[in-house]
Amino acid sequence: MSQQQPNNPLHGLSLEKILTRLVEHYGWKGLHDQININCFSKDPSIKSSLKFLRKTQWARDKVEALYINTFN
Numbered sequence: 429m430s431q432q433q434p435n436n437p438l439h440g441l442s443l444e445k446i447l448t449r450l451v452e453h454y455g456w457k458g459l460h461d462q463i464n465i466n467c468f469s470k471d472p473s474i475k476s477s478l479k480f481l482r483k484t485q486w487a488r489d490k491v492e493a494l495y496i497n498t499f500n
Contacts, residue, residue, distance in 0.1 A: 437500045438492055438495070438496070443478060443482065443488065444474065446492065447474060447478060447481070447491065450494060450498070453498060456468055456469070456472040457469070463487075463491060467480045467481075
């Protein structure tokens with residue numbers, strides 16, 4: 429049972445890895461243009477964005493969907 433979720437493209441990825449890769453690809457401004465969330469435009473950082481995304485499911489869903497659409 430080494431592959432518990434073979435059809436899940438996010439399996440094995442932490443939220444921090446997802447966010448870091450999106451920031452490397454889009455930059456903070458580009459990420460805000462893709463997903464209109466204030467934590468991406470007002471003094472953005474990985475730490476503050478992770479704190480918000482972990483508390484806010486709808487925002488996390490949008491970030492995960494953008495990751496899937498961008499890299500899969």
